[in-house]
Amino acid sequence: MSDASPVPALEYIFHPRSIAIAGVSTREGGTGMGGWAFVQSLMDVGFPGPIYLIHPTAHAIRGLRCYPRVTDIDDDVDYVISSVPARHVPGLLEDCIAKGVRVLHMFTAGFTETGDAEKAKMEQALVARAREAGVRIIGPNCMGLYVPASRLAMMQGQIAEAGHVGMVSQSGANAGEFVRYATSRGVRCSKVISFGNGSDLRAADFFDYLADDPGTETIVAYLEGIQDGPRLAQAIRKAGAAKPVAILKSGRTEAGGRAASSHTASLAGSLQIFDALCKQAGALRVESMEELVDAGVTFQFVKNLAGPNIAVVGGGGGTSVLAADDLDSVGLKVPPLLPETQEALARVTNDAGTSIRNPVDTMSMWEEKGFDATMRPLAEAPNIDAILYHTSFGMGPSGRAFGQRARSQMQAASLSRLQEEAGKPVIVAIRTPTDPGGFELSLEFQESCWRAGIATYPSIARAGWALAALLRWKAMRPA
Amino acid sequence: MSDASPVPALEYIFHPRSIAIAGVSTREGGTGMGGWAFVQSLMDVGFPGPIYLIHPTAHAIRGLRCYPRVTDIDDDVDYVISSVPARHVPGLLEDCIAKGVRVLHMFTAGFTETGDAEKAKMEQALVARAREAGVRIIGPNCMGLYVPASRLAMMQGQIAEAGHVGMVSQSGANAGEFVRYATSRGVRCSKVISFGNGSDLRAADFFDYLADDPGTETIVAYLEGIQDGPRLAQAIRKAGAAKPVAILKSGRTEAGGRAASSHTASLAGSLQIFDALCKQAGALRVESMEELVDAGVTFQFVKNLAGPNIAVVGGGGGTSVLAADDLDSVGLKVPPLLPETQEALARVTNDAGTSIRNPVDTMSMWEEKGFDATMRPLAEAPNIDAILYHTSFGMGPSGRAFGQRARSQMQAASLSRLQEEAGKPVIVAIRTPTDPGGFELSLEFQESCWRAGIATYPSIARAGWALAALLRWKAMRPA
Numbered sequence: 001m002s003d004a005s006p007v008p009a010l011e012y013i014f015h016p017r018s019i020a021i022a023g024v025s026t027r028e029g030g031t032g033m034g035g036w037a038f039v040q041s042l043m044d045v046g047f048p049g050p051i052y053l054i055h056p057t058a059h060a061i062r063g064l065r066c067y068p069r070v071t072d073i074d075d076d077v078d079y080v081i082s083s084v085p086a087r088h089v090p091g092l093l094e095d096c097i098a099k100g101v102r103v104l105h106m107f108t109a110g111f112t113e114t115g116d117a118e119k120a121k122m123e124q125a126l127v128a129r130a131r132e133a134g135v136r137i138i139g140p141n142c143m144g145l146y147v148p149a150s151r152l153a154m155m156q157g158q159i160a161e162a163g164h165v166g167m168v169s170q171s172g173a174n175a176g177e178f179v180r181y182a183t184s185r186g187v188r189c190s191k192v193i194s195f196g197n198g199s200d201l202r203a204a205d206f207f208d209y210l211a212d213d214p215g216t217e218t219i220v221a222y223l224e225g226i227q228d229g230p231r232l233a234q235a236i237r238k239a240g241a242a243k244p245v246a247i248l249k250s251g252r253t254e255a256g257g258r259a260a261s262s263h264t265a266s267l268a269g270s271l272q273i274f275d276a277l278c279k280q281a282g283a284l285r286v287e288s289m290e291e292l293v294d295a296g297v298t299f300q301f302v303k304n305l306a307g308p309n310i311a312v313v314g315g316g317g318g319t320s321v322l323a324a325d326d327l328d329s330v331g332l333k334v335p336p337l338l339p340e341t342q343e344a345l346a347r348v349t350n351d352a353g354t355s356i357r358n359p360v361d362t363m364s365m366w367e368e369k370g371f372d373a374t375m376r377p378l379a380e381a382p383n384i385d386a387i388l389y390h391t392s393f394g395m396g397p398s399g400r401a402f403g404q405r406a407r408s409q410m411q412a413a414s415l416s417r418l419q420e421e422a423g424k425p426v427i428v429a430i431r432t433p434t435d436p437g438g439f440e441l442s443l444e445f446q447e448s449c450w451r452a453g454i455a456t457y458p459s460i461a462r463a464g465w466a467l468a469a470l471l472r473w474k475a476m477r478p479a
Numbered sequence: 480m481s482d483a484s485p486v487p488a489l490e491y492i493f494h495p496r497s498i499a500i501a502g503v504s505t506r507e508g509g510t511g512m513g514g515w516a517f518v519q520s521l522m523d524v525g526f527p528g529p530i531y532l533i534h535p536t537a538h539a540i541r542g543l544r545c546y547p548r549v550t551d552i553d554d555d556v557d558y559v560i561s562s563v564p565a566r567h568v569p570g571l572l573e574d575c576i577a578k579g580v581r582v583l584h585m586f587t588a589g590f591t592e593t594g595d596a597e598k599a600k601m602e603q604a605l606v607a608r609a610r611e612a613g614v615r616i617i618g619p620n621c622m623g624l625y626v627p628a629s630r631l632a633m634m635q636g637q638i639a640e641a642g643h644v645g646m647v648s649q650s651g652a653n654a655g656e657f658v659r660y661a662t663s664r665g666v667r668c669s670k671v672i673s674f675g676n677g678s679d680l681r682a683a684d685f686f687d688y689l690a691d692d693p694g695t696e697t698i699v700a701y702l703e704g705i706q707d708g709p710r711l712a713q714a715i716r717k718a719g720a721a722k723p724v725a726i727l728k729s730g731r732t733e734a735g736g737r738a739a740s741s742h743t744a745s746l747a748g749s750l751q752i753f754d755a756l757c758k759q760a761g762a763l764r765v766e767s768m769e770e771l772v773d774a775g776v777t778f779q780f781v782k783n784l785a786g787p788n789i790a791v792v793g794g795g796g797g798t799s800v801l802a803a804d805d806l807d808s809v810g811l812k813v814p815p816l817l818p819e820t821q822e823a824l825a826r827v828t829n830d831a832g833t834s835i836r837n838p839v840d841t842m843s844m845w846e847e848k849g850f851d852a853t854m855r856p857l858a859e860a861p862n863i864d865a866i867l868y869h870t871s872f873g874m875g876p877s878g879r880a881f882g883q884r885a886r887s888q889m890q891a892a893s894l895s896r897l898q899e900e901a902g903k904p905v906i907v908a909i910r911t912p913t914d915p916g917g918f919e920l921s922l923e924f925q926e927s928c929w930r931a932g933i934a935t936y937p938s939i940a941r942a943g944w945a946l947a948a949l950l951r952w953k954a955m956r957p958a
Binding site: 021033069109117141157168170171173174175177180184193197222224248250251252253254255258259260262263264287289290297303315316317318320321323324325326327328329333334336339354355357359361364404430432434435439440443458459 | 512513565588620632636648649650651652653656659660662665701703727729731732733734735737738739741742743766767769770794795796797798799800801802803804805806807808812813815833834836842911912913914915917919922937938941
């Protein structure tokens with residue numbers, strides 16, 4: 001059936017007008033997962049339709065009216081979230097069918113991933129019945145949807161502002177991690193789907209959908225196993241041809257493969273075959289959540305990277321040496337600056353203990369005019385393809401004393417102007433802070449940067465990885 | 480001369496009773512480096528002796544009496560910091576000699592590292608004159624000393640609490656980064672030395688000294704170049720035989736080598752040769768500042784690691800799969816738990832959607848009794864050598880709502896008790912927070928852990944790297 005339904009038909013699953021949730025506990029607190037946490041997330045993100053609770057005995061929970069069964073609701077219900085124990089799901093599904101519900105999101109776990117044959121059979125029977133009746137299942141064993149434009153959220157803290165990065169994720173925790181880290185660096189999402197065991201709708205369906213979705217410009221994915229190998233390969237090829245795609249495939253080791261099997265009943269499959277598929281599809285394969293987030297940031301913000309020649313600018317002689325090592329070791333270049341560029345820099349700085357070669361490490365850039373005057377010759381240098389500015393906040397009380405906040409804003413504005421004028425990427429690495437004051441200043445500078453269209457990274461090494469990955473990705477694409 | 484002076488004789492350079500600083504500017508503000516920043520750092524850390532300023536014309540700066548020359552001070556001066564331009568250093572040195580100053584720390588740059596032959600000659604002449612007169616030089620082009628027990632600091636924010644990790648660093652920025660990151664994770668330092676160009680005292684002298692220093696239990700180092708190859712090799716072998724040693728050697732790439740030459744006039748040399756030396760010396764060679772900090776944390780906190788078998792515990796199925804991949808790929812093992820261990824875990828948890836295999840991902844551990852009851856069978860498992868617990872703080876407003884703070888303290892106490900009772904390492908990975916509330920909770924948990932003797936890492940991958948590195952290091956040591 002999933003083969004028979006054309007992809008654009010999936011559009012409706014992302015726009016429910018009303019939601020019912022079964023399995024909310026009447027006791028306060030709890031573990032913060034499932035049940036009420038879904039209600040709270042939907043309320044926080046501003047879901048505009050009614051949220052109905054299904055509970056066998058309670059009349060209301062925290063102010064929300066409860067109904068014994070879905071069929072008792074005197075309104076249309078588009079979408080049901082199941083947080084009940086596995087043994088109650090067949091009954092819930094029957095009620096969904098009777099009610100005309102179109103999508104059942106099963107947070108409920110305890111099926112194929114347990115390794116128990118009876119439970120695997122139960123999952124298969126549920127899917128067969130749902131397909132027969134025209135109900136689509138997301139899950140089981142998953143967090144479902146984060147769709148900011150529809151005000152759907154799977155976890156608390158997920159914001160209503162929509163963007164153009166779509167995600168396909170076999171893990172809810174990892175979908176949440178991606179959203180959390182990427183959001184703080186300015187990435188905004190179109191649709192994020194956690195699909196767990198993928199009993200009905202699965203990775204191939206969502207790649208297909210996101211490839212066609214006009215609201216999605218970039219696709220990232222976290223996969224544990226390969227379901228329907230040929231169909232998934234086809235969907236990844238289609239997505240890769242249409243848009244930038246980055247995929248984190250776990251289970252790449254023996255221990256990881258075993259863990260994937262416990263988690264989502266996934267057969268991890270051969271990493272070599274998957275890697276070959278990605279190369280053929282022009283999709284970037286990454287190896288960690290950090291890389292997946294960095295890829296999302298890079299695809300969204302870094303435009304017009306023409307080559308590997310990077311000018312590195314920032315304070316600290318030793319930091320500069322390590323930066324040069326980090327960039328060189330991933331295949332980038334930190335070329336010596338041309339004489340005319342060095343002369344332009346020498347006009348701004350003449351301090352001992354600084355360098356105007358590349359990496360550039362001058363005192364002048366800490367002063368207002370000096371910053372722009374240091375960056376401009378680099379942006380204009382014909383042998384430089386991108387500028388990487390690195391900084392950090394909060395080394396002791398000096399952080400605030402020297403007017404960091406005003407300087408941050410000035411710097412972000414200057415970097416953005418130069419990126420625009422020079423038509424080459426300007427990116428920023430903000431090294432990890434260690435104290436609360438430094439953390440807040442880092443967060444502010446990060447936001448000033450991404451609001452001005454500048455990509456930010458939490459270390460020089462990660463910024464270097466991202467530019468190198470972007471070049472690798474470009475090299476895989478047809479010219 | 481540096482060969483002629485026996486190492487323990489260096490002890491005096493770490494205990495000045497009075498300090499004079501030349502080159503403090505009369506204007507407020509400035510770049511935050513050199514001059515007054517040294518004064519402020521010494522005041523902040525509580526240097527107990529007098530600090531004299533040397534200034535050609537000013538009578539006082541910010542309340543501190545100025546003297547035109549070192550020789551005008553009517554008191555003994557043990558240690559002089561030079562922040563004057565390079566051309567004034569020869570005169571300053573003559574005054575130091577006349578005054579009987581024993582150590583000249585030259586923050587002043589602009590010598591050999593410029594690549595200018597005249598300036599290199601000037602540096603050589605300074606060293607020759609200083610040696611002839613018995614004055615030792617630290618630098619030029621460096622930040623000098625952080626010695627908490629003597630209340631010497633090179634940067635603001637450096638604390639007075641002393642510990643047992645010594646550092647040799649060719650870069651002041653990198654010495655500062657090490658101290659900043661390691662301090663926040665509970666590492667405490669004995670002596671940290673930034674020696675820049677190493678014109679007189681250099682890496683070999685400080686390795687020799689720290690190898691003998693009874694206050695130093697672990698040695699970390701950041702090196703850019705190799706000076707006096709055979710003598711440095713000898714000193715590293717001596718240090719490596721005496722204590723755990725970790726070395727970050729930069730200039731490992733073409734671009735890095737060029738940067739090292741600009742920075743401290745270093746000839747980076749062959750990484751292969753240096754790597755062989757480290758292996759022979761039983762010193763751990765690392766490739767980034769992150770790894771150097773992780774090594775410092777690991778040497779200080781992780782005791783009795785008998786083998787590579789790790790139990791991983793924490794929330795998130797996808798996180799668990801990635802954790803297994805991360806650990807397996809650095810050579811650790813995440814073995815399936817024995818039936819009796821799984822049975823013990825099953826008595827605490829019976830939720831669907833969780834795993835008691837390894838990685839362990841259960842809901843029960845979020846409750847007070849469940850945490851200890853989940854960790855204890857792992858600590859007692861005969862096929863497990865260490866426990867890695869991973870967590871994060873501040874995913875949305877839930878962080879505070881569920882009483883994170885009390886739970887953190889309970890968890891740290893439980894982990895510490897288990898580490899003690901089981902006699903095997905228990906370590907913690909706290910994934911990077913993205914909001915200020917999460918940052919503060921992370922910092923608090925981190926502190927609860929290290930105060931309880933538990934090593935903390937900012938990611939599962941870095942925790943895995945550290946344990947694998949510790950095993951590699953142990954394998955290099957004579958049995």
